[in-house]
Amino acid sequence: MVSMERIWKDQLYKEFARIGKCLSSPKRLELLDLLSQGPKSVDQLVKLTGMSVANVSQHLQTLHESRLVRSHRQGNFVIYEIAGLSVADFMVSLHRLSEKQLVEVQKLKTEILQNHLSMEPIALEKLLERMERGEVVLLDVRPQDEYETGHIPGAISMPMEDLEKHLASLPTDKEIVAYCRGPYCLMSAQAVEILISKGIKASRLEEGLIEWKRYMEQSNIQSQP
Amino acid sequence: MVSMERIWKDQLYKEFARIGKCLSSPKRLELLDLLSQGPKSVDQLVKLTGMSVANVSQHLQTLHESRLVRSHRQGNFVIYEIAGLSVADFMVSLHRLSEKQLVEVQKLKTEILQNHLSMEPIALEKLLERMERGEVVLLDVRPQDEYETGHIPGAISMPMEDLEKHLASLPTDKEIVAYCRGPYCLMSAQAVEILISKGIKASRLEEGLIEWKRYMEQSNIQSQP
DNA sequence: TAACTATTCAATAAATTAATTGAATAGTTG
DNA sequence: CAACTATTCAATTAATTTATTGAATAGTTA
Incomplete structure (x- = not known):
């Protein structure tokens, strides 16, 4: 028998994991970072990331479903923006945690900035x-x-x-x-x-x-x- | 031609996404929350979550690969713990963001605490x-x-x-x-x-x-x- | 060293996700 | 309203992930 509490927790953690799922794709993280700098059209994002239009759009959809971004139309363009400053702030938390826990991130950062660009x-x-x-x-x-x-x-x-x-x-x-x-x-x-x-x-x-x-x-x- | 910068960014965001992937499974999030309260053996986690032993162990492995938890043996038990206070802190950030962005989380919380437990x-x-x-x-x-x-x-x-x-x-x-x-x-x-x-x-x-x-x-x- | 326990590995099936493509749609401008 | 553009949808394939099981392994205690 599954308790009511168990069911509740499963639902709750499923919701948390919705946010987590958004963060599990490198491309989506890059989109979130770019949008953290300000609103952008799908077209701009395509140029900035080098992804295909359909691909960008699909990722934006995913982010939209988890309420991390919102959009509105402006002339021919659909402009996307982050759904609040807390999203940008959360991205910084993720960067910090990654840098703290993952030696690989530290390495990548040092390599390009010290050895290459010095x-x-x-x-x-x-x-x-x-x-x-x-x-x-x-x-x-x-x-x-x-x-x-x-x-x-x-x-x-x-x-x-x-x-x-x-x-x-x-x-x-x-x-x-x-x-x-x-x-x-x-x-x-x-x-x-x-x-x-x-x-x-x-x-x-x-x-x-x-x-x-x-x-x-x-x-x-x-x-x- | 793919630029050096593009390759670097792809590697970097792939690393960030490693952390994200850990957060994409409800069960892993629950494990992280439990471990945020203090070190626990696999056995304890099995009892607390109702999952199978192999399942818990596998999730812990995933978390370990992304350096979010670490473990040591103590007698017959292997004790897992979070890899640092910043991990527990990050979990709180995730909860806050989820609660802010997802109406569903707000609902779940209100339902059980106000309507049921009042x-x-x-x-x-x-x-x-x-x-x-x-x-x-x-x-x-x-x-x-x-x-x-x-x-x-x-x-x-x-x-x-x-x-x-x-x-x-x-x-x-x-x-x-x-x-x-x-x-x-x-x-x-x-x-x-x-x-x-x-x-x-x-x-x-x-x-x-x-x-x-x-x-x-x-x-x-x-x-x- | 034997018995015991906890933990991990390996294999499987089911489910989900990512990337790609081409076509369809919606909205805007002249 | 026609032409145009940007955006989205839908379908496909490949790849990854999850949950589950039973067996193997490693470590501890007596």
Whole structure:
């Protein structure tokens, strides 16, 4: 005989597992990360991930069924967005846990950033100090629409594709720091490579907007009486 | 041609998805929740979940491969435990997200706790106030080994199976509050039912030890200058 | 070392999931 | 309303996963 409690628990854990199932496909995780940066059309996501249209759409469907994303139409496009900030926040939790538990993630990160692109990221805390003292210019090298959705205060929008064109407009007396979507996005590293190759002093901020928000929430709480 | 960046991202997200895959099975989530309360032998887990031995063992294997649990032998038993507090914490994040996004979870929770067991939980904040004033006795109704692994300070261990025997030893001048493994464990609710049926004033704390810890971390941070 | 127990392995069948393709649909613009 | 585009649906195949069983293994105690 199966108890009422057993049935209830089975139903409950089945629901939790619905969220889990969404997180079991690499492609879906990538879509969630991209959508965490701001709303995007299916078409944009196709270009960003290199997947087929039908494939992207299907994954978005799955995410929609578990209420992790929502959508609305805008002209010819259907725009998808995450269903709330808690989703983006949860993704950061997942990244952190993965990085903590899985040596493989640590390896992958170190390999490409230290051995290949060879640069140490600047600590968020240090950046904020130096920005306050006016020693640093912070560049947001993501596409402009993501910058407009939200950015670290004080940052200047400088999408990757515009970078080389606008090199001249950068201040020469300050150090440049570039950031992008977060620890697993390589745009900021590539930007720093370009800057350094042009003889401009630059470094990379590993954190993205979401990680910055988390950090600020914690230190805001701390600075309250 | 597939870029180096694309390959790297695919590898990275594949790793994240390893964690996700662990979370895609209801039974594995239940095992993780149980292990969050303290180390347990495979045998104990079999009894707690009603699954077959081979099944439990297989799921534990999967969790082990993703470094979410670890194990060691103790006499005839192999004891499993979560691989770090961040795992338990992540489970709470998953519960919170699920509850926020999935109406179904909200429903399941309300149904059994309000319609069937009919009781409103006491807020954690209120409990702590009343405990300080000495108005309340807090009972930990989980098995004793879980209490010994860790418990809310000031709580008295009173495992479910001992409850009816030890009713007499409870103070009669104070209100009783019972807690257990957390929001999705029914032991505390059952304990309160028993107490009320004996004419003792009692209520349920929804939070478990892990949720209490989270709450305290936040308010500890807040109370620092 | 023998007996015992707990744990893991291996094999199976059922079920679910992922990726792909081409066609159908819905919505927008001129 | 016609042409156009973006999106979704449906069907297929391949691959993975789950649950279950019984047997094998490993470790402990007497």
